[in-house]
Amino acid sequence: MFTTRRLIATAAAVALLSGCVNQPNPYANQGQGQAQGSGGVSNTAKYGGLGALAGAVAGAAIDHNNRGKGALIGAAVVGAGAAGYGYYADKQEAALRAQMANTGVQVQRQGDQIKLIMPGNITFATDSSAISSSFYSPLNNLANSFKQFNENTIEIVGFTDSTGSRQHNMDLSRQRAQAVATYLTSQGVDGSRLSVRGAGPDQPIASNADANGRAQNRRVEVNLRPIPGQQYPQQ
Numbered sequence: 001m002f003t004t005r006r007l008i009a010t011a012a013a014v015a016l017l018s019g020c021v022n023q024p025n026p027y028a029n030q031g032q033g034q035a036q037g038s039g040g041v042s043n044t045a046k047y048g049g050l051g052a053l054a055g056a057v058a059g060a061a062i063d064h065n066n067r068g069k070g071a072l073i074g075a076a077v078v079g080a081g082a083a084g085y086g087y088y089a090d091k092q093e094a095a096l097r098a099q100m101a102n103t104g105v106q107v108q109r110q111g112d113q114i115k116l117i118m119p120g121n122i123t124f125a126t127d128s129s130a131i132s133s134s135f136y137s138p139l140n141n142l143a144n145s146f147k148q149f150n151e152n153t154i155e156i157v158g159f160t161d162s163t164g165s166r167q168h169n170m171d172l173s174r175q176r177a178q179a180v181a182t183y184l185t186s187q188g189v190d191g192s193r194l195s196v197r198g199a200g201p202d203q204p205i206a207s208n209a210d211a212n213g214r215a216q217n218r219r220v221e222v223n224l225r226p227i228p229g230q231q232y233p234q235q
Contacts, residue, residue, distance in 0.1 A: 084232030085112060092149040099141040113225050120218030129175035131183060143187035151230060155195050155223040156180050161214035162201040174198025180220055
């Protein structure tokens with residue numbers, strides 16, 4: 001038991017090292033503070049370390065005969081994969097921030113997910129799923145980015161304000177998400193990477209009591225996530 005605990009502790013150390021001993025983040029000093037965690041730790045390091053620790057626990061659970069060995073193997077394999085995607089996402093996030101600058105599209109990083117928020121004042125008119133003329137330029141930039149960074153999944157979620165019936169808003173929000181997906185595929189984005197859903201008036205980000213708030217709620221969000229089982233190189 002003592003040896004097993006000591007080896008799992010070693011695996012935890014491997015987890016931390018796998019998050020720290022990585023190729024330096026080339027975007028760390030380019031004003032992309034959002035791409036780093038607190039204390040200047042890059043997402044590559046942070047997610048690699050957490051992934052390795054999770055791998056250590058999983059490895060210990062799987063290898064019942066030698067939990068310590070299983071923990072070390074789990075830490076090495078899962079940590080490397082998580083760190084690899086963190087490095088990949090760091091690069092994609094930095095590119096998206098540059099491409100979406102001054103377009104009204106927000107780029108957010110939430111763990112291993114990159115979220116793009118496209119507000120109603122540039123996407124769709126009230127009660128419409130027809131793409132507004134102001135939306136084509138950001139969508140073209142997105143299409144180019146998604147073709148360059150083609151190793152993650154793309155979930156497109158449509159939202160509405162609270163005006164009208166819930167069923168109408170659920171249908172309209174899905175139509176908006178589908179309109180974005182259709183346009184992206186027309187620009188060469190692999191449709192197998194895309195999924196769409198409508199969230200209607202759920203999860204508002206502003207008050208529906210005024211026109212400005214309703215415009216913010218009539219939005220489209222795009223969520224970028226790692227492909228399950230995909231191995232991402234660390235550099």
